[in-house]
Amino acid sequence: MKRAWHDTVWDVVKYVFLVFSVLCVLFPLYIAVANSLKSDQDYINLGILQFPSHPAWSNYVTAWTGGALGNAFFNTFTIIVLAVIGNVLLGTMVAYVLGRFEFPLKRLVLGAYVFVMFIPTITTQVATFGIVKNLGLFDTRWSMVLLYLGASAVQIFIYLQFIRQIPVSLDEAAMLEGASYFRIYRSVILPLLTPASVTVAILQTIAIYNDLYSPYLYMPSVNLGVVSTALLRFQGPYSAQWNLILAASIIIAIPAVLLYLFLQRYIFAGIVNGAVRE
Amino acid sequence: MGACDTPQSPMNRPQAGHPVRVQPVGGPPCIQRVSPVWDDTLSEAKEGDVVSLHWSYRTQKAVLIISFLLIPLALLVTFSIYPFFKLIYYSFTSWDGLSPTFTWVGFNNYVQIFKNPALFGAFAHNFSYFVGGIVQNIFALILALVLNSRIRARNLFRTILFVPYILNSVAVVYIFKFMYLDNGALDILLNHLGLSHLETSWLGNDAVVNWSLAFVSFWQYFPFNMVIYLAALQSLPQDMYEAASLDGASRWQTLWFITLPNLKSIIQINLLLTVSGALEAFNIPFVMTNASPPTATFLTNTMNVAFTFHNFGLASAMAIVLLIIVFIVISIQQWLLGGRREAA
CATH class of the missing domain: 1.10.3720.10 (MetI-like)
Structure with missing residues (x-):
């Protein structure tokens, strides 16, 4: 009897804690949605916690056009697609070479990736900036794509971890059938690394969608705005119009939330695989 | 006489060391046997496929390693490793980010970081x-x-x-x-x-x-x-x-x-x-x-010193200091948590 009583108290504590946490997450989001839907009139007259009885959807239209958010989504999407494809191709190629072959300087190549993984990208931007300028990449979308390809080393270790689980006997069977090494990469390794590629694609997409300082540094032109920099530009012209700023913030948040709801399982797996390497 | 029996002319015999493009042939599909490893299991080779089977695996390995590593390593060196060494070099100069000349200032930038409370105090x-x-x-x-x-x-x-x-x-x-x-x-x-x-x-x-x-x-x-x-x-x-x-x-x-x-x-x-x-x-x-x-924070200061005040030398030294501190903190943490496991 005592144990049952104990369990009930414990259960109550657990649910209270969970509900409290959920409220901490939802309260700021509720405030943002409620105030993004207030007309200028409602914004002045209603309390901050109140939801408007006549949602002003026009705020979303104003934010979308005024902030050139369509263009920002296009730029972000283009950069994500190019960087993800590049990272998957180059990452699997490097992992195939490092995971399957012995060759001189192999340790040096591996060491270079370990080295880069431990240097936070943002700290070296002071020097990278000059290189991007000298290469004529400044203020182009390519600066972003090439930086994302050249400055991320994490994916190599995710791929190396997965490639070890692909039995070498598969390579050997393909060789007996006369397949070239390239063919083995294309027909055996690349397809079997798909789960790792999903992880890499998810981590890369989240990182690029949230990245602020590299587009801010390297793509100052307004027409090259990505979601983060387009949102950042709301601070000037709309600094007092919180309903529009919040509407723009919600617009930027929606695609990520939708993607998350559909791909939840993969995103959780991707984050865990990305953090727990070796 | 089937298409397969056609004697090969020297012209379309694959040359050693070059990839062979499988040509579509008229009549019934057939695969020509040109080397011991190129056998019937390859019958799925499609028109236009580049096959390089007559390369020994030894040659293939060398070609593959070099071609697969070339672009990734070029990118890694250009955007990560080279900037890191440039950063170290800049940190000993008073470079303003534009001038073509670099004035060597020794450890002055590092001294300034620790002397100026607005920098290190962040x-x-x-x-x-x-x-x-x-x-x-x-x-x-x-x-x-x-x-x-x-x-x-x-x-x-x-x-x-x-x-x-x-x-x-x-x-x-x-x-x-x-x-x-x-x-x-x-x-x-x-x-x-x-x-x-x-x-x-x-x-x-x-x-x-x-x-x-x-x-x-x-x-x-x-x-x-x-x-x-x-x-x-x-x-x-x-x-x-x-x-x-x-x-x-x-x-x-x-x-x-x-x-x-x-x-x-x-x-x-x-x-x-x-x-x-x-x-x-x-x-x-x-x-x-x-x-x-x-x-x-220390990093917003670093970016500010570089991109607002154009003191790239000082900003580089700050970035190096930050890297060293991250490294020290992580080492201490590994040592503390790792040490306890050994003691247990």
Whole structure:
């Protein structure tokens, strides 16, 4: 009897804690949605916690056009697609070479990736900036794509971890059938690394969608705005119009939330695989 | 006489060392046997495929290694390794970011960092993100433990609790900037809860502002730690717990002697990510307060020195100092957590 009583108290504590946490997450989001839907009139007259009885959807239209958010989504999407494809191709190629072959300087190549993984990208931007300028990449979308390809080393270790689980006997069977090494990469390794590629694609997409300082540094032109920099530009012209700023913030948040709801399982797996390497 | 029997002319015989393009042939499909390894199993070779089977695997290996590593390594060297060494070089000069000449200043930049409280003192602001990060890990671990126990609607709770992590960081900062306004949502909430004595100017009070910013970081990143802890908990072998309950271990004993020791390496990974994240705090002060002096972190100062004051030499030295500190902190942490395991 005592144990049952104990369990009930414990259960109550657990649910209270969970509900409290959920409220901490939802309260700021509720405030943002409620105030993004207030007309200028409602914004002045209603309390901050109140939801408007006549949602002003026009705020979303104003934010979308005024902030050139369509263009920002296009730029972000283009950069994500190019960087993800590049990272998957180059990452699997490097992992195939490092995971399957012995060759001189192999340790040096591996060491270079370990080295880069431990240097936070943002700290070296002071020097990278000059290189991007000298290469004529400044203020182009390519600066972003090439930086994302050249400055991320994490994916190599995710791929190396997965490639070890692909039995070498598969390579050997393909060789007996006369397949070239390239063919083995294309027909055996690349397809079997798909789960790792999903992880890499998810981590890369989240990182690029949230990245602020590299587009801010390297793509100052307004027409090259990505979601983060387009949102950042709301601070000037709309600094007092919180309903529009919040509407723009919600617009930027929606695609990520939708993607998350559909791909939840993969995103959780991707984050865990990305953090727990070796 | 079938197509396959046609004697090959020297012209279309594949030359050693060159890839062969399989030509479509008229009549019944057939594969020509040109080398011992090119046998019938290749009948799936399609028109236009480039096959280089007559290359020995030895040659292939060399060609493959070089061609597969060329582009990735070129990118890695150009955008990561070369800048790192340039950074070290710049840190000993007074370069302004534009001039073609570099004046060697020795360790002057490094001395300046430690002498100028506005530069090195910014680490005091990073401290609140550090504390926030530790609390964030504890909170995330407790949530993971609760979600891993027998609970109704576990997936619903998990789904909602993870949302902050996938929101765009600028959007999150804007939402909290709105929450923190004077007489804003947070103040009104405190009023409703009868806690109005806690109200303050969340972004204007210098004693509070960095904690307000650190809370945003906490709110956005605890789900990341939570998901990792939860995955680790779910992968712990169940029989361990059955054995413990047979031995009559209490809830706390199980947590303290079985669960936590088994999570040690995961806790270590999470702390490592959190601590380096705190040292590199940038986005939140940059967007929320424009990295004003009371909120400037070491990294916002570094970027400011470089891109606003065009003192690339000093900024490079600051970046190097930050890298060294990250390295030292991580080493200490590894040593502390690793050492205890050996002692146990």
